[in-house]
Amino acid sequence: MGKPRIALVIGSGSVKCAAALGLMKVFEREKINVDMVVGCSGGSIYASLIALGWSVERATDATLKMWTREVTAKRSNRAILQLALPWIFKFDESFGLIDDRLINRRLRDGFEGASFADTKIPLFVTATDLYNGEQTVLSKGLVADAVRASISIPYIFPPHKMNGRFYVDGYQSDPLPIGVAIREGADIIVAMGFESPYQEHVTSLMRYNFQISSVTSNNLLKTNYAFHNLAHHSEIIPILPEFEHPIKLFDTDKLPYVIEEGERATEQQIPFIKSLLA
Amino acid sequence: MSPKKRISLVIGSGGIKCAAAAGLWRVLKSENIEVDSVVGCSGGSMYAALIANHVPEKDMEEWSRKLWTSDIMQGYTESLKASKDGSLRFNERSGLVDDSVMNKKLQDIYGAWEFSDLKMPFKVVATELQTGEKVTLSEGSVFDAIRASLAIPIIFPPWEVDGRLLIDGAASDPLPIDVAIQDGADIIIAMGFPLDYRARFRSMTAVQEQLNSIYINNILTSTYAFYNLAHHAEIFPVIPEFDGPVSMFDVDKIPDVIEQGAEAARKQLPHIKRLLADG
Numbered sequence: 214m215g216k217p218r219i220a221l222v223i224g225s226g227s228v229k230c231a232a233a234l235g236l237m238k239v240f241e242r243e244k245i246n247v248d249m250v251v252g253c254s255g256g257s258i259y260a261s262l263i264a265l266g267w268s269v270e271r272a273t274d275a276t277l278k279m280w281t282r283e284v285t286a287k288r289s290n291r292a293i294l295q296l297a298l299p300w301i302f303k304f305d306e307s308f309g310l311i312d313d314r315l316i317n318r319r320l321r322d323g324f325e326g327a328s329f330a331d332t333k334i335p336l337f338v339t340a341t342d343l344y345n346g347e348q349t350v351l352s353k354g355l356v357a358d359a360v361r362a363s364i365s366i367p368y369i370f371p372p373h374k375m376n377g378r379f380y381v382d383g384y385q386s387d388p389l390p391i392g393v394a395i396r397e398g399a400d401i402i403v404a405m406g407f408e409s410p411y412q413e414h415v416t417s418l419m420r421y422n423f424q425i426s427s428v429t430s431n432n433l434l435k436t437n438y439a440f441h442n443l444a445h446h447s448e449i450i451p452i453l454p455e456f457e458h459p460i461k462l463f464d465t466d467k468l469p470y471v472i473e474e475g476e477r478a479t480e481q482q483i484p485f486i487k488s489l490l491a
Numbered sequence: 492m493s494p495k496k497r498i499s500l501v502i503g504s505g506g507i508k509c510a511a512a513a514g515l516w517r518v519l520k521s522e523n524i525e526v527d528s529v530v531g532c533s534g535g536s537m538y539a540a541l542i543a544n545h546v547p548e549k550d551m552e553e554w555s556r557k558l559w560t561s562d563i564m565q566g567y568t569e570s571l572k573a574s575k576d577g578s579l580r581f582n583e584r585s586g587l588v589d590d591s592v593m594n595k596k597l598q599d600i601y602g603a604w605e606f607s608d609l610k611m612p613f614k615v616v617a618t619e620l621q622t623g624e625k626v627t628l629s630e631g632s633v634f635d636a637i638r639a640s641l642a643i644p645i646i647f648p649p650w651e652v653d654g655r656l657l658i659d660g661a662a663s664d665p666l667p668i669d670v671a672i673q674d675g676a677d678i679i680i681a682m683g684f685p686l687d688y689r690a691r692f693r694s695m696t697a698v699q700e701q702l703n704s705i706y707i708n709n710i711l712t713s714t715y716a717f718y719n720l721a722h723h724a725e726i727f728p729v730i731p732e733f734d735g736p737v738s739m740f741d742v743d744k745i746p747d748v749i750e751q752g753a754e755a756a757r758k759q760l761p762h763i764k765r766l767l768a769d770g
Contacts, residue, residue: 305691305692305693306691306692306698308692308695308698341705343701343705344688344690345688346688346704346705346708346709348709367698367702368698381702381705385702385705385706385709386705386709387709387713411621411622411623414582414583415581415582415583416581416582417581418574418579418581418585418645420581421581421582421583421585421644421645422645422699424583424620425644425645425658425662425703426702426706427623428618428620428623428658428662428663429623429662429703429706429707429710430706431623432618432623432625432662432663432664432710433706433709433710433713436664436710436713436714436717437713439717440713440716440717440720443717443720443721444716444720
């Protein structure tokens with residue numbers, strides 16, 4: 214019998230996804246090799262860094278450079294005009310409240326121009342096609358481009374136009390894309406997922422939108438996980454890090470803590486993973 | 492002889508398209524296929540309730556015409572304007588629509604109905620706004636349950652039942668087959684409606700609607716796949732096909748919607764009858 218193929222799937226969860234770096238620390242220590250990585254939304258950033266073979270230090274460093282509050286600080290002038298005067302400033306599918314030029318540049322610099330061909334192990338990034346709602350798996354071209362498509366947070370960043378299609382966030386179709394690893398023939402799937410946080414107080418229409426988005430994406434997460442678990446005959450190992458305090462979109466100062474929690478959650482599953490490999 | 496197989500009907504979310512349930516009901520009756528219980532979600536809960544109370548098809552059609560009229564959107568344009576100039580106040584109990592017209596119309600039909608008075612067991616699925624959890628309602632006021640299940644996020648205000656703020660059942664499970672599974676149904680006839688996608692986006696609301704449709708269709712596909720896999724061979728999907736998009740207030744298309752419901756039901760008849768004959 215051949216060696217079982219291990220896939221790592223990192224779901225959406227913004228800065229919390231850095232917990233995947235903690236997982237890698239544990240895997241390196243335990244000499245567990247991953248054969249492919251799948252990432253969605255925030256998870257696609259870490260899936261890419263892991264596939265490129267960057268060390269935890271280098272990956273942390275890249276995150277700190279790419280992901281700062283400034284990337285959502287600049288409101289899109291066009292969006293303001295589109296909302297106020299939609300009959301003059303034509304409203305279209307490229308709508309997003311934030312000017313995405315800075316994040317695009319940050320991703321290009323952060324990934325140092327890497328393409329999928331440069332990865333050490335196969336990498337798959339998921340996004341959602343705005344027009345038909347279906348999951349799209351990206352595995353060619355520039356890593357920064359695929360990640361940008363996957364992190365098109367609804368209402369915040371405009372959908373990403375690529376190959377003549379418009380992509381929105383990968384979590385709109387599946388927040389934890391285990392199905393991709395199944396199709397790619399993984400025998401053991403280590404799936405790190407995060408529930409989307411609920412709003413403490415809904416005080417505006419935008420917050421209400423975010424709340425509904427969390428409600429629907431968490432339901433999608435649960436039902437997809439249940440389906441994949443039942444449908445797939447080999448093993449799916451869930452790793453669900455727990456955080457004592459909410460980790461917000463730009464809490465990069467909490468990265469060391471997030472990575473630690475990722476380590477802790479992974480360590481709990483190590484005996485089981487090892488028994489499967491033995 | 493083995494005991495009679497228990498049949499459950501599940502009518503999923505789909506707004507005015509849920510009127511297709513009237514066609515499905517007609518076909519089942521004409522074939523003397525007896526239904527033991529009904530489950531409904533969102534728009535589907537309105538028709539599931541009518542079936543649970545044995546309302547004749549012509550009344551279903553007439554009530555549909557009265558209900559799906561644009562006045563249920565009272566206040567919507569004003570709210571949108573207010574959201575643009577920043578004067579809109581919005582919290583967890585808000586909706587862009589003033590729901591008094593819709594509530595009155597629903598009260599006229601379901602106001603006096605209690606779950607316990609219906610002619611067969613009936614359950615409604617809604618979603619709790621705060622926790623995102625699916626909630627199944629099967630006691631007390633039928634109006635309350637339907638109103639909660641129909642609360643399309645942002646558009647209609649949530650509805651409070653037993654101290655919980657509830658919204659559209661579609662946000663957690665647009666075609667809640669599992670409720671019928673849990674109730675021990677042997678045969679489940681599930682009528683579902685994937686949401687139509689847009690080809691153009693001319694407003695923020697259009698983008699919101701599309702993003703919502705993407706979620707709900709993906710939940711629909713995934714829950715259906717799961718229930719089908721978890722529960723063996725006895726789920727019959729009835730998915731009516733329409734020539735073009737049917738929008739929320741296309742009341743003139745109601746007779747056609749009902750016919751398409753009957754048509755889709757007829758396609759599954761041979762399979763259902765075979766299973767019943769196997770007894």
